[in-house]
Amino acid sequence: MLNKLTEVTYAQSIAEVQTTLKNVTGITLAAGCTEIARRQTGRNLHLPSEVLALGRIPELCSISKTERYVEFGAAVTLDAILQLGRKNVPDVLYDAIKGIANPGIRSLATIGGNISAKGQRLSAFAPLLALDARLEIRTPGEASWIPMSRYFSNEGREASREPDFISKIRIPTELWDVSIYQRLGAEGIVTTGTASFAFLAKFQKNILADLRIAFAGKFFFRKKEFENLLIGRSLPLSMRDIMIIKEKAELFFEESYFPPSLERSCIFNLLEEGLKTLT
Known part of the structure; x- marks a missing residue:
């Protein structure tokens, strides 16, 4: 149920979103609204006072693929990504999305919303x-491409001089010899103990040519x-x-991020399991 005072506007284009961000302070952008719903415990759904819905913008719901990368609009649903099949989506991402919630939720939840969730x-x-x-x-005035690692921060991003939003996600389509995804925490729900681990490795003859480890x-x-x-x-x-x-x-897995705990033990166990695939 919407708040009685909630005003929902449906944007028809990215230009309209940019204009709204410029003129309306504090408006909330939303597509599937599953993240808003996840954070609430009552029987009724309470939305912010002003919401700009993005799910009707064709560019944000589009998918494109080249020889070098696959590109998703931020409002592409998780189910739409799975429907592309493993041959078109990196295994580590496909496995992660396949394990999210259930088909009903995946048909609403978006890739942009998944990575933008706050707190967890x-x-x-x-x-x-x-x-x-x-x-x-x-932003209201321009578009730019930046690495995901630069856009997000563990300490919280500094307040931007202009409001902004994620419009597309671009992913290289290179092949990996080892691709591992592991989820930590209770199955089917998100708690403070929920976490994910990704391990990628590429070989060249008998040499480890590339390695990626993310948590x-x-x-x-x-x-x-x-x-x-x-x-x-x-x-x-x-x-x-x-x-x-x-x-x-x-020396690299700082104790401020991984204090002596069950979580820290899990991380090192996952690291060891990944490395064992290289034996």
Whole structure:
């Protein structure tokens, strides 16, 4: 049920969204509204006083694919991504989306909404972080592409001089020899213990040519310095190699993000399981 004082406007174009952001302070952008619903505990759905609905904008609901990347409008539903099939979606992202909620929720929830959730990073965040996804960010006056890792911050982004929103997500379509996605926490619901882990590896003969390790929960984590430390190693790894790598990981997996806890143990166990695929 909508608030009696809720005013919902349906945008028909990106230009209309940009104009609204320029002229209406504090308006809430929404598409599937599943994130708004997830945060509420009462029987009725309470929306903000002013909502700009994005689900009718063709550009935000479109999907395109080239030899180098696949690009999703921010209002593309999770179900629409799954319907593309594994051959058109990176395995680590496909596996993450397939495990989200149920078909009914996935038919409403959008890829933009999933990565924009506040307070708790949801399932698609770690895979997209590992895949070096780029975001098209729109302000009232312009559009720009930036790495996803730069748009989001664990400390909270500094207040922008202009309001902005995510209009597209672009994902490289390169192939990976190892692609692992793991979800932590209670199944089917999002709690403070919910988190996701992505591990990608690429080989070239007997050399580890590329490696990506990402984590997302209450915060997100990816250290390219740690990945670069491992790239170029000879394969297969030995169990002694894995133990040494885990010891070195202590220097990168900061305790402020991974305090001594069950979660920290889980992260190192997931790291070890990923590395074991390289033995």
